[in-house]
Every structure is written in structure tokens, then in C-alpha cells.
Amino acid sequence: MTDTICAIATGMSVGAISIIRLSGPDAITVVNDLFIEKDLTKVRTHTIHYGHLYDNDILLDEVLVMIMLAPKTYTKENIVEINCHGGINTTTKILETLLKKNVRLATPGEYTKRAFLNGRISLLEAESVNDLINATNDASRIMALNNIGGKLTKQIRDIREKMGKVLANIEVNIDYPEYEDELQVTHDLMHQYLTKFSTDLSLLVDNAKNGKLINNGINVAIIGKPNVGKSSILNFLLDEDKAIVTDIPGTTRDIVEGSITLNGVRINFIDTAGIRETTDTVEQIGVLKSKEKAEKADLVIYVVNNNEELTEEEIKLLDNLKDKEIIILVNKNDLPTKIDVEKIKKYDIVYGNTKNFDGLENLKKAIIEKFELEKIVNNDMSYLSNIRQIDLINKAKEAIDTALKSEKDGMEVDIIEIDLKLAWNLLGELIGDAYTDELVDNIFSNFCLGK
Amino acid sequence: MYDVIVVGGGHAGCEASHIAAQMGGKVLLVTGNIKNIGDMPCNPSIGGTAKGIIVREVDALGGLMGKIADISHLQIKMLNNSKGPAVRSLRAQADKITYPKNMLKALKNTKNLEIKEAMVEDLIVEDNTIKGVITAEGEKIASKTVILTTGTYLKGNILIGSENTPGGPHGEKRSNYLSEKLKEYGLKIMRLKTGTPQRIKKDSIDFSVMQEEKGDSHYWKFSFDTPYQYKIEDQQSCYLIYTNEKTHEIIRNNLKKSAMYGGYATGIGPRYCPSIEDKIVRFADKERHQLFLEPESIYYDDWYLQGFSTSMPRDVQEQMVHSLKGLENAKITKYAYAIEYDAINPLQVKPSLENKILTNLFTAGQINGTSGYEEAAGQGIMAGINAILKIREEEPLILKRSDAYIGVLIDDLVTKGTIEPYRMLTSRAEFRLLLRSDNADLRLREYAHRVGSITKEQYQNYLTKKEKINKYIEFLKTNHLSLTEENKQIFIKANIELPRPNMTYYDLLKRPGITLEFLEKNFFHYEEDLEILEQVEIEVKYEGYIKKTFKEVEKLLKLEEKEIPEDIDYDKVANLANEARQKLKQIRPETIAQASRISGVNPVDISVLSIYLKKEYNHE
Secondary structure (H helix, E strand, C coil), X not given: CCCCEEEECCCCCCCCEEEEEEECCCHHHHHHHHECCCCHHHCCCCEEEEEEEXXXXXXXXXXXXXXXXXXXXXXXXXXXXXXXXXXXXXXHHHHHHHHHCCCEECCCCHHHHHHHHCCCCCHHXXXXXXXXXXXXXXXXXXXXXXXXCHHHHHHHHHHHHHHHHHHXXXXXXXHCCCCXXXXXXXXXXXXXXXXXXXXXXXXXXXXXXHCCHHHHCEEEEEEECCCCCXXXXXXXXXXXXXXXXXXXXXXXXXXXXXXEEECCEEEEEEECCCCCCCCCHHHHHHHHHXXXXXXXCCEEEEEEECCCCCCHHHHHHHHHCCCCEEEEEEECCCCCCCCCHHHHCCCEEEECCXXXXXXXXXXHHHHHHHCXXXXXXXXXXXXXXXXXXXXXXXXXXXXHHHHHHHHHCCCCHHHHHHHHHHHHHXXXXXXXXCCCCHHHHHHHHHCCCCC | CEEEEEECCCHHHHHHHHHHHHCCCXXXXXXXXXXXXXXXXXXXXXXXXXXXXXXHHHHHCCCCHHHHHHCCEEEEEEECCCCCHHHCEEEEEEXXXXXXXXXXXXXXXXXXXXXXXXXXXXXXXXCCEEEEEEECCCCEEEEEEEEECCCCCECCEEEECCEEEECCHHHCCCECCHHHHHHHCCCCEEEEEEEECCEEEHHHCCHHHCEEECCCCCCCCCCCCCCCXXXXXHCCCEEEEXXXXXXXXXXXXXXXXXXXXXXXXXXXXXXXXXXXXHXXXXXXXXXXXXXEEEECCXXXXXXXXXXXXXXXXXXXXXXXXXXXXXXXXXXXXXCCEEEEEEEECHHHECCCCEECCCECEEECHHHHCECCHHHHHHHHHHHHHHHHHHHCCCCCCCCCCCCCHHHHHHHHHHHHCCCCCECCCHHHCCCCCCXXXXXXXXXXXXXXXXXXXXXXXXXXXXXXXXXXXXXXHHHHXXXXXXXXXXXXXXXXXXXXXXXXXXXXXXXXXHXXXXXXXXXXXXXXXXXXCHHHHHHHHHHHXXXXXXXXXXHHHHHHHHHHHCECCCCCCHHXXXXXXXXXXXXXXHHCCCEHXXXXXXXXXXXXXXXXXXXXXXXXXXXX
């Protein structure tokens, strides 16, 4: 057990503080590389240090770092705990930066496992570790297979298959050099392949960063005519007075953001200025921003007034948003119905009112149903598996870039291949369908050779 | 009483008996026919990709194959010489008369080694322990250990079309009962198949329409201990030809008549040496397949038709051969045939090659499910070494996957088993940058010295070589190049990017396009053997990649250190998955690393197992 592991020790909900914990021989040096105020390798054990973490020149966060030297620690190894500001973005960023160093993500239950194997905890305690390892590994395996969207899995598998074919071709050139009829993987060809793999993987890295619900949360835009109750709805959802609420139409000019966690997934609410034609220039910017935000949102909550008829303008905007996920909230159901529900019945509708908050809980339920949040196993786990995926994809991309560099340096194809094989293995780990003799099988199913 | 009895005089048997005797054991080699010692019943070559590296490893361990090949070949080549150093490998066309003759001579000159002609049909077994062998004539010969290297002779069957004749290669006698006896003693027996192509009479071949394949114009040798013993200009050529549409048509029309497609054969043939009918069926869209004509010997006229192995009947083979360009009038001196034979399931063998069921019984070569002379030799030498170590009551020598191709070979066999004859391939080795042809002595001579399988002189030569390499590298590290105007011009002229001023030769050598030869020619003088130069250049130039590989090796070694006690009861390990439990019970891996390579044993199971070991055995 000589490698160093790290993981987020606190839950992934939005809290004031998150703790990232590292364990292993390099724990201190790795954090020290990011920490600028002092040399953490020289400090006494069990001490706390205030400072800032930097990824090269980019400030990550203002932190408190706790240094605990082996053996008087939970795992009997060097342990560092980083107390950083809560929030998924900051914590994730720090974790990702650490993973780029000589550190890997801890597997579920690994701290406890190390504590046991290093003789820190008793046999009795170990029995439960055993169970834990079993349970969590199964869950994480299922997640690794199911939780990456089917489309993403397919993309990865496609890239990996292409890599596998190139590898098999290179191996055939090596093992059967006298078979001149087979395609020879030359430097030029290798360059083409690698450039393509690099582009493909870059796309995946971006996708993994931008697209994943669990990682980034769901952006929700609350949209509607002025004074229809948007700010009150946000306040209810956020359970605090973050947005300013008045009776004067057009008060909310700035877009106010706030987040809640539903079933472990972060929901970012965006309050918007009322949508209506206006001559007020300050407010015009607000309207523009509203439309813009709606475009960027994964979900639009469109608020209408039960007590008023729908305007042409509202119908038009709804039509414009037809490629978005939409939930319509019919507000003010305490007042007489004047709205023509027929015109909007093709959308998911929730009825409620902001006067006594009747029915607004249903809004949360509607969001959960719409994004099938109940199917996401468990927030921490999903998140972990996602970071693991991103970590693996990043490493695969790095390997391909290293291969490209070797190619540029004029190294032989079979040397360049070392890093291509690494990338192929990493992607195999990611989608979970690698097996030991895969390459050899690949060679014999695709090439015709032998005495 | 003998220390070791070796049954079978093929490539595994030769190495096993020779090394055991060289290590001081009293050894008896029993073979069905002394004339067939070191016989090459199939292709007339030694080495090849990956296999050539095994030959170098056998030599580094003190074996014979490389030395005999060096004095018995008609042509030698370094395969993949334009590729990276990790994949280069030697192949020699060996003379089928000279090689066995030289091998027999070497064995006869080996002290402590006796050779006897007899067919072994049973073993003397007491309490699952081997005490000797029993011949067909009923003679009992006692020994402390027995090494079985029976090749294809265990219930061998020769298949040509629908004809099925009991016997070994060349129509030799087969062993009829030994595999049955092994079954009685509790071993699992499997049936394997391999094949060999036609031999063609030299003066019936029209070489003028074929593409000539010459030997290298550079001197090469397998052995680390002997000088070059051939002349480049004396090498014989091989020839390249292709199948054509007519050939394919003949095969397609007669498919039902082949032993394999007609259903006459029961053994499993290897994927990497498919019969020509297999190739035509599986790769239907390929218009032609490459074939090679290789000389078998300068003492007779048979040429080997590589790539054309088949189990078709004789008349179809005639048509097939005559459809080939340059072979229209060819006279077939020996028809292609398939051979089926019994082998033991290698999962019953320990990494030391001792049997798990029968103590003091070792097996090597085709009996363990492999294919190839080199694979056989590699196992043979290990079985010989470990039989002697067993008698000395010392720890067995087990080469790791990061030590040698031989280590990869044996680990694959005893951990994963095999259902087809196993052939070594470069792609099977995960650390191939370390397992190079050039450094086999640096990898293995230390082990060989420790167990006493090489002489003091051989060891001393190795130490001297190592010292020379280190000295040269030290020189490169401590000397700098001053970037004078004159020196700048040399780089510009050679079209190499200008380096930073005052770099060491060591750092310069790492740069793209700069070779040791270039540096030595232009900037300094350092007298040294080519062998040393090659080693220094590889070690410096590929240092980054080698280091990366070593890091991977370290991870593996950590797991290799974790031994699993022999008496472990897997039924008592809670929470193992059912498949993992079954596999672990069957294979009984010796280390956690070996356990982790078994298919069906997942990382979770390894965690569970580690925790159990810690709990029950206070295992670190």
C-alpha cells in the first residue's frame, strides 16, 4: 500500500465547509505543491495551517490544512485534511487538481480498509469493513455501467474499439513482420490515428465536464410575466429571502441565483426579470437576460397567472422554448380561474399559489420526476463514480498526448504504442469490459496469419 | 538411483536433462529413439518474434538451444530490426540434420548425463509421490524426480484427410498407456491438435518465379558465450510465394474431405497456426495468402512449405500444391498432416513446473499445452533447474512476468490454463520493454549464478559486461559538449536541432535524432564493443519509458510478495463470489498477484482474500 489516495470526506450537499482527505506517503508533498504560504513538509504533526491552494497560477481556494504524520493517524499513514469552502465547484476543482498529481481516488471503504490492514482497527471492526467493501463495490460497478449515459458509454466503446484495432494491427506487424500483405502502421498513420483519438477524447472530457447532471447540477430558469410570483416561488424553494419581492411590476432586474439539493443533485434556480416588452432600458437588459438564461437552462419553470388570460406573447415564448424541458406553474389558484388551460395542456402543469404556498411542494416532485432523480443511486456514490470517470478520461487523454509527443520525437511505433495501450486500458476500466486476453483475441479475429 | 529421469528427448527434454546434469545431478534421459533427440518435426527454424528472445533467455540460464542453433543454421535474421529495441528478435533457419546431431553431441559430452532408448509407459508412484519410471519392457528405474517432456507422443494420432494412424511424427512409436496412467493418478488430460505443411523436392521447384528472401548481411548470434561461427555469404535463401484464386477454389470444393471440416478430428487446433482451409473459410475476402519455401537441410532435398498446413487428403493436396506459381510440377515428398495428442491441463502444475497432485513429478513442453521448440526449451530448462533445487531442498526458481518471457509463459499456463496449444507472442508480455533480446543476460545471469546453472567464467563475463556499461554511462553523464562554432556546424550539417550549450553527452543522447554513433564520430573517442554500445544507447535513449515500465512492475511485485499459504481453505473465506471461490480452489494461486490474474476473480475478491489472510495468518 504505497500509493496515496484522496477523497471528499464530507457529503456532496451544499455546506459551508468541505473536507478533502488524503492518506499515504505522498499526502503531504502533494498538498505542499499547491500550498504557497509555507513548507508543509517541515511542520509538526497534528497542526493546522492557514493559506491558499493554487493550481499553477490559478487560485483554487482559501483553506485550512491539517497535517497528521504517520503512525498516529486513522490509517497509520500520513494524512492531510484540507478544509475548503463548501460547494461542489470548489471542492471538485481541488480534488481534480490533486488527482493530476501522484494521487488516486480512494475506492469506497478504502480508508477503513487501510486502517485495518495497517493494524489500526480491530477484527470486530473489520468484519463490517468486509461487508462494506462488498456492498459498495457492487453498487459502484453497477453505477459505472449504468450511470454513464448509454450514449456516452457507446462513444467511449467506439473510441476504444478503434484503439483496439490499431493496437492489434501494431502487434501483428511486430509478431508477424514477414507478412507484408498486412497493413503496416507507419509513423504517418500513427500520427493520424493519435490526432483523431486526441480530438475524440477532448470532446469526451468536455462532455464529462459540461453535460453531467450529477457533476454540475440542473440549471432551472423561472420565467414569466412581471408580477406573476416568480420571486416568491424562488424564495419558497430556497427557503430564504434572497430575491427582492415587491408589488411593483418589473422590480427584479438582476438574475438571482440560488441552489437546493434534490435527491443528491444540485438544482440551480435562476430568477429572472419579468418577460414583457418594455421601454425602460435598464429593464430591457433584464428581459434579454431572461431569454438568454432560458436558453442556457436545462429546465424552464414557466409561471402563469390563473386569474388572467394567456397573452399571445406568452404562447409565442413557450413555442420558442419547445426544445427545453418545461414545467408550467399555474400560480394564484386561490383566485378565480380565467386562464384557458386547453392552450397549454401539452406541458406538465403544477397548480399552486404563493399566497399560502399551497401546491408548491409538487413543483419539487415534478422536477424529481422529470429528471428521474430517484433513479440516481445515492448522491455521494454517483458523484464519486463521476469523478472517477473524469479522472480516467483525463488520464487517457494525457496518455494519448504523451504518445503524440513520442511520435513527434521520432520514437518507434512500438514505443509510441506503450501509451496508446495505456489509454486503451484506462477506457476499458472506465466502461468495465476489459479482459486479460482481449488483445490476443483481437489479433486472431482480425488477421490471418501463421504456418 | 538417479536424481532426475527425463522422459523424452525433444527440445524440452534436452534442456531439462542437460541443465540438471550441469547443476551436478545424476541424470538419465529416456527416449523412444536416440536418433530423434533434438528433432525438429515441424518448421526448420529456431527463434522468431518473442521466441527468439526465449532462446536468448535459455542461453542466459545456461541452456543449449542458442549455442546449438548458432552452429547449425543456414540463415539468420534479426526480425523487427527497424522497430524499437523491445520487439527485436532473432530467427535462424536451422539445418534439420545438423541441429539434432550437434545437440546429441552436446548431451553426450555432458557430465553426469546418461541416455537410454526405451518407451516409458508408467510411473512408480507411492503416496502420490514419484519414485521412478517403468518402461514398456517392464523395467523399473528409480529416481528422486521425474520430468515428463513427451511432446506429441502421448497417444499421438496422425491425421491426413479421413485417414487416422496412431503414432508420433515420422511414423514413430507412440506412448499408448502413459496418459491413461496419469489419468488414474488423478491428472486431468486434454486432447490437443497441431499441424505441419508439405515438404517439396528441391529440383521440382521453379525458384526463378519466386521472391528471394536472404539472410541479414550483419552477423548475429543467439549465445552470449560463443563467437560468430558462420559466414554471411554462406547463408541459404528462403522464397516467398502466394496462393491464388485457383488454390482457393480447390480448397472450397474439397472442404468436406478435410479432417477438420469433415469432422474426423477431435483435438483443438491453435488459432495462430490455422490450416490453409481455415484461413480461406475465415478470411473469405482475402485474395491471396503468403507462403514461404524454406530449406530443411543441405544434406537432403526437402523444402518446407510454410503457411500451407492442411488436413486434406493426399490427392487434394497434390492439386493444391500444383496450383501455386513455381510449384506446377512440384513433387511432394511428405504430405501435410495434423497430429492429435494428449496433454495435461496446466492448471494442475505449479509455477515451479512441479505437479500439484504428484510430488516430484515435473512436466515441460507440449505436455503442458504449449506449441513450439522455444516454448518447450524454456520450460525444459526451468523444470531441470527446479527438479535439482527440489532435491537440494531449496526454494524453486520462479521467473516473474517482469523477468523473462519464460516467466510470462509459465505464469500464463499455470494461472489461466489453455484450451489450444499455447504459442508465445510479444503481445502477451506486458513489460516487453524490459524483456528485450539484447539484455537477456543482464536479466537472468544473476539468477543462474545463484542456482549454479552457469559456470564461474560465464558469470564473470556477465559482471565485466555490466561494469563496462555502467562505466560508459558514467562517462556520458560527466562529460559536456561545448557548443563551439565548429560543433554547431556539425549539428546543422546533420540536420539536427541545435542543443542548449554545455549539455552532457547523456542528455544529448536522449534527444531525437542523436545516436551514440553520431556523438562518438564527431565529439569524443571511446573504444567499446558493439554489444556494449547497443546496451548503453538503449538504456539512455529509452530511459523514460523503461522507468515508466518499472513503476508498473513495482506495483506487480508488491502483490507478488504477498504469498497465499498452501493450506488455505477457500470455503472458510467469507464473501467470496462463487465463481472466484471455484477458480481459486482449482488453481490455488501462490501469491495475491497470481490470484488477481485469474479470470473471474475480481478486485473485490482480492480485497476479501487479503483481509482474510491478514486475519488468519497475520499476513502483511
